[in-house]
Amino acid sequence: MKIQVFRFLILFISFLTIQGAAAQNVYKDKFAHTFSIVARDKVTGEMAVAVQSHWFSVGSIVSWGKSGVGVVATQSFVNPAYGPNGLKMIEGGKNAVETLEYLVSIDEGKDVRQVAMLDASGKVAAFTGEKCIVSASHIVGDNYSVQANMMLNDKVVPAMAKAFDENTDLPLAERVVKVLLAAQEAGGDIRGKQSAALIVVNAEPVENPWMDKKIDLRVDDHPEPLLELERLLKVHRAYDHLNKGDVAMEKNDMALALKEYAAAEQMFPDNLEMKYWKAVTLANNKKLQEALPIFKEVFTADQNWKELTKRLPKSGLLNVSELEFKQILDL
Structure with missing residues (x-):
């Protein structure tokens, strides 16, 4: 009973907010003609939005998501309210289809909107207004929707679905980036390219809001935004291996830690930061002899890392004996 009351309150508040936005029509002049995908991994339950446009900072208005709830892409002549209000309605108990149908029905500017929504159960809905600039269309598939407007040709959306x-x-993250790359290869935005974004949220609700997005990457202005987005995703994965290595060290699982560190270094062999903190973690776990060659390599490349090392003991980040500390600084 309490859950039903809570859901009713969320829907009622959403209704008032949405009606106000629709009546004022405050978003009519914002636009992001673009191509995007909303998708869900059927195995993990993760959900993602990925987008590219010839418009500055497309990720700031097109892509929306909340763990355990769903994801939204709102584009063309953008009404950003579809994002937060759509997620509120889904969280309140409506599915993606019901939510999008309602939001479109009260939108005075629906003819120039393009929106896709996906909820945590895998239901998907998409809408392309009849006045969206051609080539404009969408395809709804199994746990995903791909959509585009102002494209060079009508091959873009089918290429995305394929x-x-x-x-x-x-x-999922790498998969949706492949979709964007396929869209660009098929012709992409008739104006060219400028920005891109990717968010991935969890299958289940999270306790703290800062844990909501598993991946949150934006390329706001770049001559090759998709290549940069792909590179940033690789960096994200490398640091994820580094973090897992640290956790394994804390659990005294040296074999797993070294495996994770090696994976990170293989992805970015010239990254001094990854090497440095690996050395620090090894030293803190009584593996100084393994750490020393790494410290030496980093210090040789950039002496500022040695200066940083002098400051770590006071902050409790390097816990070694005075003799061991001297060994490190003498490198």
Whole structure:
């Protein structure tokens, strides 16, 4: 009973907020003609939004998501309210189809909108207004929707759907980036390219809001935004291996720690920061002899890391004996 009351309150508040936005029509002049995908991994339950546009900072208005709830892409002549208000309605008990149908029905500017929504259960809905600039269309598939407007040709959206269906072996983030790359290869935005974004949220609700997005990457202005987005995703994965290595060290699982560190270094062999903190972690776990060559390599490349090392004991980040500390600084 309490859950039903809570859901009713969320829906009622959402209704008032949405009606106010629709009546004022405050978002009519914002636009992001673009291509995007909303998708869900059927195995992990993770949900993602990925987008590219020839418009500055497309990720700031197009992509929305909340763990355990769903994801939204709102584009063309953008009404950003579809994002937060759509997520509120889904969280309140409506599915993606019901939510999008309602929001479109009260939108005075619906003819120039393009929106896609996906909820945590895998239901998907998409809408392309009849006045969206051609080539404009969408395809709703199994746990995903791909949509685009102002494209060079009508091959872009089918190429996106094909890429998603064919890359089932990839993690969700890498899979949706492949979809964007396929869109660009098929012709992409008729104006060119400028910005891109990717968010991935969890299958289940999270306790703290800062844990909501598993991946949150934006390329606001770049001559090759998709290549940069792909690079940033690789950096994200490398640091994820580094963090897992640290956790394994804390659990005294040296074999797993070294495996994770090696994976990180293989992805970015010239990254001094990854090497440095690996050395610090080894030293803190009584593996000084393994750490010393790494410290030496880092210090040789940049003496500022040695200066930083002098400051770590006071902050409790390097816990070694005075003799061991001297060994490190003498490198």
